[in-house]
Amino acid sequence: MKKKIKSYLKNPMLLVLILVLIMFTPQGLYSPGQSRNVGVVVAIGFDSAPEGYEVSLLTFIPKANQTFKEVNSVISGKGDNIAQAVYNAQVALGRRVGLSHVQTTVISEDLMKENVPAIVDYLTRLAALSSSTIFIGTNGKAKEVLSLSSKLNDGIGLDLQQVVGFNSNRIFPAETSLEEFYKGYYGRTKSSLIGYLPVVEGEEEAQGAILAEGETAGGASLSDGGSEGEGGSKGGKEKAKYILNTGQSVLLKDGKMVHILSLEQINSINLLSDKTRGQIVRVDNAEVDGQKHDLSYRVREKMVKTTTKFENGYPVFQANIDLGMELMEINGEHHNLQVRSEFSKLTPEIISKIEHHFKQEFKEIVDIIKTNSADILGVTDLFFKQHRKEYLKYISNLSGEDEFINHVVFQLNFNIEPN
Amino acid sequence: MKAKISLRQTGILTVMCILANKLLLLPSLLFERTGVDGLISVAISFAVELILIPIFLKLKTKHPSLSFYEILKKYFGVIAVKTIFFALLVFMFMKAILTFGIVYVYFKQEIYQEEFLMLILVCMLPVLTHGVLSGLRTISRTMEFFFTVVLVGFFVCLLMSLFTSVTLPVFFVNSAGTIFSSAFKYFIVFDDFLFLFIIMDRVDIKQGQEKKFYFYVLLGMFMVLAMFFFFYAKYPVTAFMHDNALSDLLVFSVQFSAIGRLNIIAMITIMLITLFQMEIFCFGFCQCFENLLPKLNKKHAIALFDIVLSLIFLLFVGSHADIVEAAEGWFSIFAIGVFVVVFIVSLILCFVRRKDEEKD
Structure with a gap:
């Protein structure tokens, strides 16, 4: 037996393996799961705010349950630039923001009229995105789109990516993604086309595929030097809002919105x-x-x-x-x-x-x-x-x-x- | 007599050398300077360094059992050979730094998001050390075993890009001067055949087998050029934004309801290629070290390699910017210098009569 152990220990790789196990196993066992430290963000929205910008994160919270229901929450943060706003959202979330699973980026019309590349510069420079995201514009607040999209799944079992995917495959001439936006922006003509999903209020009979119905989500906590969180509907019901998919697109020139194209x-x-x-x-x-x-x-x-x-x-x-x-x-x-x-x-x-x-x-x-x-x-x-x-x-x-x-x-x- | 590696193993080693430092950051760096004409710059660099192959084969045929060190010592003396081998030692170490640095940043972006240098050093260095200490035959046999896996992974990455929109790149938009200067700006990532000279006596290439060896050389070049072509076809305008070329060929297209995280294929391929390349450069380093200081052995060499590499990365290098700054600066100038010296010296050796013939 002793001889056998001695012969095994003569192999240096075995010693290295034992050393690595000793070094890293306790650390691995002691560390909490990454889902406790990292918030899984599946969609990100950009809005303008009095402070500068508001970044909303549709986060997926891994939770043990007996149904297959995803638990999503919209967390937002404000700051004078995007990086600061994301940082404040991170503080509000109480976890590090993990952007590897971001599938959708929504930008409000106000910001589209400004300078879109400057807004999304954070996403491309950080290179934390594992793949190109769907990139869409909206008329009102991007935060509303994210809030309503989380209800889509609950309501009719459809998620935003599938809806935009339908548009991308069947309607738009090219996929509506961040990559395509940049292709157009840095191309010869500096022109891009991205999808457009407006949010309308109380128009349940309006033309167009009405996808999600809900009040604007409350409970989005703000982090701005400790300012209080924004509550949900207080003292009376707000009018119902809907995401309206009419196949519209936004025409961007030099990174700024110039026209909304109809279907x-x-x-x-x-x-x-x-x-x-x-x-x-x-x-x-x-x-x-x-x-x-x-x-x-x-x-x-x-x-x-x-x-x-x-x-x-x-x-x-x-x-x-x-x-x-x-x-x-x-x-x-x-x-x-x-x-x-x-x-x-x-x-x-x-x-x-x-x-x-x-x-x-x-x-x-x-x-x-x-x-x-x-x-x-x-x-x-x-x-x-x-x-x-x-x-x-x-x-x-x-x-x-x-x-x-x-x-x-x-x-x-x-x-x-x-x- | 030292154990030799077969022609196939030599060919595979050469392919790994050719793939070094070209699969991730280089395409976007070249695109910044010359757009899609970066492909032509790479082709020019390959054409330049290809001239070393016939010289190597000629030298090998002329001195089948002597090492490059022994040949140089015989004809140029100790001082000259020690200088050249010191330069080769530094060159091998530079290649190792570049390879490790670029791949470290890649894995940090793709997986960890935070610094994990200690983890990667602790996991990689023992494997690397063990491989090099086991000898050239061991590492070349390992590469031979995994070569098919690497090839399949590589070509899957290329072919997956065809499922997205690709456009034929428009070449020759830049002037010839810009394209040529770009070819030599990052020459440190080329100079792929100097390793063959270091292991000259370990390579078993018989007369008549040159064509098979050329096949492997051209295969490696074809793989790199194909990757550049597909990359520029997929990103004809935004290539400068994609620092991880082979991986971004798989991702960065929105496939609705499709399988996600396909970049795992690229990650495994790059991981295997990097490990083999690090073993090659480390072996080259150790071989030069042994020739320079014959009283010390491979264990001393590998210990020095591990310590210096770890110190450099722990203290100095952390980001792409550090690596790129070095690569486009004195690293490339040094690489061009080493290439020219080895070329001239080898060419002279090809034509000078063998000293044992003179005696006869």
């Missing part, structure tokens, strides 16, 4: 994207089987080929768009109508009206882009990649690269077929 305007941008489909087009007063009807079509298939060229000294962007349209619905009197779901009727009149609809909507978005010199279509980049010499020569005569989009001539050619 229809977003769909116009998506016209040039192969990936986004399912858009509904309404054609009014079209003749079907000898009678006038209002028709609804859906974009079932889409193929887009874009070319760029310089023609007569002007940059021309040409898009050949092949659309497969599916008849969804016919409104009006149906007595004389043969209802056959397998036939989508596309008369020249209907095709012309659909084309007109798309061109009209596309013109609207191009006007917005040109007014704000915010090329989110990526046309400027395309010209740089495909015609670098001519592009550089062209912009040398302009005051800046931003102006280039104002000179671009857009040509859309449609080939619309039933699908």
